[in-house]
Amino acid sequence: MPRRNDRAQNVVLRSASDEIYIFMLPKENRITKRFEFDGFFGAGFKKAGGNNISSPFLIVKTKTNKLTVSRIGFIVSNKVDNRSSVRNRVKRYLRETMRLNLDKIKNNLDILIIAQPAIKKKKHLEISNELLVLLRKARVI
Secondary structure, eight states: OOEEETTSSSOEEEOTTOOEEEOSOOGGGBOOSHHHHHTTSSHHHHHTTOEEEEOSSEEEEEEEOSSSSOEEEEEOOTTTOSOHHHHHHHHHHHHHHHHHTGGGSOSSEEEEEEEOGGGGGOOHHHHHHHHHHHHHHTTOO
16 A cells, blocks of 8 residues: 655655655746746746737746746636635646646746636636647647
8 A cells, every 4th residue: 555645845655666656846847936926027028038828717928947947837816716725726737737748848948827717617627728728839848
């Protein structure tokens, strides 16, 4: 029976054969700092070669970075829903879709995914499919 270690930075499952499965977006692929998020807004975004693609319930913003990996950030505001459980569910769906497709994403990109209020009525499969369509339009994958 696999043992689950929920206290660790990454959720790790260990089986009898000592295999390790990581179910989180790696730290190097996350946008976490306030100033990094601020770079997606204002006049500096277009000067940095920024790109916007949107749908009725998602906005994807991309720009190049000077790193060797791509980084991803998520914004799900109170406008989506006042309940944190709903906002966190949406973020989990978005993060999982990006984690599963991380190997397909081009390097040297910062990607910001912004959820719109209409997303709260969508199922995981609909969110995942729409996000992948937007990433293809943005030529990220």
